[in-house]
Amino acid sequence: MSFTNETLIPCDKKRKILTLVFIVEDKKILLGMKKRGFGVGKWNGFGGKVDVGKETIEEAAQRELQEECGLTALDLQQRGIIFFEFEKEIDELFEVHLFMATKYSGTAAETEEMLPEWYDLDDIPYRFMWVDDKHWLPIAIAGKNLKAHFVFSDMKTIKNFELQLLA
Numbered sequence: 370m371s372f373t374n375e376t377l378i379p380c381d382k383k384r385k386i387l388t389l390v391f392i393v394e395d396k397k398i399l400l401g402m403k404k405r406g407f408g409v410g411k412w413n414g415f416g417g418k419v420d421v422g423k424e425t426i427e428e429a430a431q432r433e434l435q436e437e438c439g440l441t442a443l444d445l446q447q448r449g450i451i452f453f454e455f456e457k458e459i460d461e462l463f464e465v466h467l468f469m470a471t472k473y474s475g476t477a478a479e480t481e482e483m484l485p486e487w488y489d490l491d492d493i494p495y496r497f498m499w500v501d502d503k504h505w506l507p508i509a510i511a512g513k514n515l516k517a518h519f520v521f522s523d524m525k526t527i528k529n530f531e532l533q534l535l536a
């Protein structure tokens with residue numbers, strides 16, 4: 370599986386490397402409502418910025434999952450990479466590394482950053498999530514790997530996007 374981005378829309382903006390982790394267990398998915406900062410009020414997976422040079426992307430994914438809801442993933446699987454570009458509000462290209470896990474230790478608990486809740490896989494609250502999520506989360510849940518690039522005209526509107534399935 371290759372997560373290089375040569376075939377995606379070229380973009381010379383400074384990159385910000387982020388992680389996003391979803392836990393799926395028995396037809397349920399663990400989401401967290403962001404209580405502060407970027408994406409406040411939205412339901413999403415768990416993740417945040419990678420401390421580049423100090424940790425690997427996978428270590429960052431585990432750290433953020435632990436910090437935000439108290440879980441440790443036992444079978445973290447990389448599912449893809451998603452680029453987000455913003456025409457207005459943000460001058461960086463987000464490079465989000467997407468992970469899924471079905472096994473974990475710990476019990477999901479509310480933290481200062483996130484309110485976790487299990488949702489049925491057929492009742493994912495897409496209307497309260499980032500508008501891009503509905504385009505790629507079902508693919509990731511189906512066990513497929515993907516690479517995508519979204520361009521936002523404002524924080525609520527996708528101007529265009531490209532999505533590729535990876536082998």
Ligand SMILES: CNc1ncnc2c1ncn2[C@@H]1O[C@H](COP(=O)(O)OP(=O)(O)OP(=O)(O)O)[C@@H](O)[C@H]1O
Pocket residue numbers: 387388389390406407408413414415416417418453463465499501502
């Ligand atoms: C634009 N469309 C998007 N769609 C879905 N998910 C998105 C997203 N854009 C960012 N994300 C995710 O949102 C989290 C932000 O994390 P963010 O709060 O910025 O990071 P971190 O916890 O390190 O911040 P602080 O330490 O509080 O500054 C992080 O998981 C990142 O992958």
